[in-house]
Amino acid sequence: MCVAYRIFHAIGRDASFTFANAKRMRLISMLAFADFFLFLIGFAATLPVNAAHPLFLLCFTLAGFLCLAAAICCLVLSKLLRQAAEMKEENDLMI
Numbered sequence: 001m002c003v004a005y006r007i008f009h010a011i012g013r014d015a016s017f018t019f020a021n022a023k024r025m026r027l028i029s030m031l032a033f034a035d036f037f038l039f040l041i042g043f044a045a046t047l048p049v050n051a052a053h054p055l056f057l058l059c060f061t062l063a064g065f066l067c068l069a070a071a072i073c074c075l076v077l078s079k080l081l082r083q084a085a086e087m088k089e090e091n092d093l094m095i
Contacts, residue, residue: 003028017084025078032071039064 003024010021043060046052 003031017081017088019082019085022078022081022085025074025081029071029074029078032067032074036064036067036071039067 007021007024010016010018015021039060043057043064046056046060
C-alpha cells in the first residue's frame, strides 16, 4: 500500500511517467508474485494433513489466481511505464 501511495502521490505532482514509478510498479509485481508463491506453499501445506476443506481450497485457488493476475498486470504496466518514461525523456531533451 505504501508503494502504491507513492505512485499516486507522484501522479498528483504530474510525475506520472518516470523511471521511479516504473520501478515501484515492478516492486508491486514482485510482491504479488511472492504472495502467489506463499499461497501455493500454504495450499501445499494443507494437503498432507488432510485439512483441505473444499471451500478452503476454493478460497486458496481464487486468492492465488488474483495474486497471479495482479502480478502479471503490474509487470506489464511496469514495462509500459518504463517505455513512456524513455519517450518522455527523449521529448524533454528535444525541446
